[in-house]
Amino acid sequence: MTSESTVGTHGKTGAAGAHGASANDCQLFKTLMDALESGHRAVLATTLNQASEGNVLAKKLFTNSEPNESEALSDDALELSAFIEGGLQRGEFTFEQAEDGTATLVEPYFPEAQLVILGGGHIAVPLAEFGAKAGFKVTVVDDRPFFANNFRFPAADKVICDSFDNSFDSLKLNKATFVVIVTRGHRYDKVCLENVLKYETAYVGMIGSRRRVTGLKDLLLSEGQAPDKLASVCTPIGLEIGAVTPEEIAISILAQVIQYKRKGDKANRKANNWPELDLTVLRELAKPDQETRALVTVVETKGSVPRREGAKMVVWMDGRTIGSIGGGCSEGEAIQTARDVIRDGRFRYLDIDMTGQVAEDEGMVCGGTMKVLITPV
Incomplete structure (x- = not known):
């Protein structure tokens, strides 16, 4: 199910730089952070009209939390419903002009994404590190x-x-959790498998010999465990690379x-894209700020580029930044344009070409182009 947040809709007109950051923007990103921390997926839909007077920019937030029965998508959201569903279900990023x-x-x-390792033995040590x-x-x-200590x-x-x-009372397993069972x-x-299978998780893998694993599965089947749930467990665990140590x-x-x-899993292979998540940027955007900042977002890419669609960077008037869209020449030009956005409150697009000599001189192993959207926040 999809729920629509009403706090995320607003218009921007005129010189935003004179008034500081939008309270609606801060509240929207705070709501987004709350949804993610609760284990929900979310989609932020933004509509832009560069040609209209006032440079209108409107935003709405949608999550996959269970809404009240009376809730329904607004008319404009219904037009975006396919994009919203693709974002929530498969992590699809959409930009259309x-x-x-x-x-x-x-x-x-x-x-x-959480990696929960059940068992603190010799395999768990490098697995946690990696x-x-x-x-x-x-x-x-x-x-x-x-075996269970911070040292x-x-x-x-x-x-x-x-x-x-x-331990399961405090683990809070959800669809963003990847569980590895490596007990002794x-x-x-x-105990671990019985508990894990009570939840919907992104992945469950269990180490063990074929005989040991088959015996455990047969036992759980005899106790009433659902066959499809057991079939979803990755055993033998890991990709076959001849690993020994x-x-x-x-x-x-x-x-x-x-x-x-x-x-995604075997049934949905090539149908899942886990978006990059820069929590540092989102936390900054959720803060009320007296200064207007600019948000740089990669919206289109072609060829070999350092960051993909959705990568973000926050820019202040004095040149401070948080986050990255790839470094080097790609960010220098974006920072300069961001200052113009802060001054007049009007969003802009910027095309960044990394196919030439400049990118090579910057040490960027690239050969593509990026389009970025720069908005005041």
């Missing part, structure tokens, strides 16, 4: 203090020392986790 000067931008936002470096928010669970897992966002059964024994595997096995597991994140 019409000949009359109007444009539609639909940006998907998924919750921060998972954090790959952008996952890592949680490790084990019931042994010697052993410095890269983990959270380490829980408790029984596996009790059959009975712990059973704990580090190689961790890479094999993480590669499969990333495959599910980027391409």
Whole structure:
């Protein structure tokens, strides 16, 4: 189901730079952050009309949280319903320009991807390290203090020392969670798998020999576990790369986790795109700010470029920035244009060409172009 947020609709006219950041913008991004932290997916739909007087810019936020039965999409949202659904379900980014000067931008936002490692043994150590470096928010669970501590897992966002059964009250598993079961024994595997399958998660993988895994699945089937749920568990775990050492096995597991994140499960392969999420930028946009800032968003790319659609950067008048659209020459020109946007409050498009000598001199391994949208916030 899709719910529509009413706080995200507003118009911008005139010199926004003289009035500071829009309160509606701040509230909209705060609502977006709240939705993501609750495990919901969201889509931000922006309509632009560069040709109209006042440089109108309107925004609406949609999430996949369960709405009240009385809620329905507004007429303008119904026109965007296919784009909204594509964003929420498959992470599809949409930017369309019409000949009359109007444009539609639909940006998907998924919750921060979590990697939950159940078991703190020798494979969990490199898996937590590599998972954090790959952008996952890592949680490790084990019931042994010697194995479940921050010294052993410095890269983990959270380490829980408790029984596996009790830990599920604080894990808050959701569709943005990737679960890896690497416990030290059959009975712990059973407890973990029984609990994990109560939730809808993005991925579940369990280590173990074929005999051990088959025996556990047969036992759970006999106890009434749904066959389709058990069939969704990745066993044997990881991609087949001939891994032997704990580090190689961790890479094999993480590669499969990333495959599910980027391409979906086997039934939906190539139908899923997990959008990039820069929480630093979103947190900044959710702050009330006396100064008007400019938001630079990559809306189109062709060829080899450093960042894809949806990448963002916040720019202040004094040249300060948060986030990145690729660095080097691509950002320098965007910062200059952002200052003009801050001055007059009118959004602009900027085409950045990284196919020439300038990009090469900047050390950018690129050969493409980017279109960015720069708006006051």
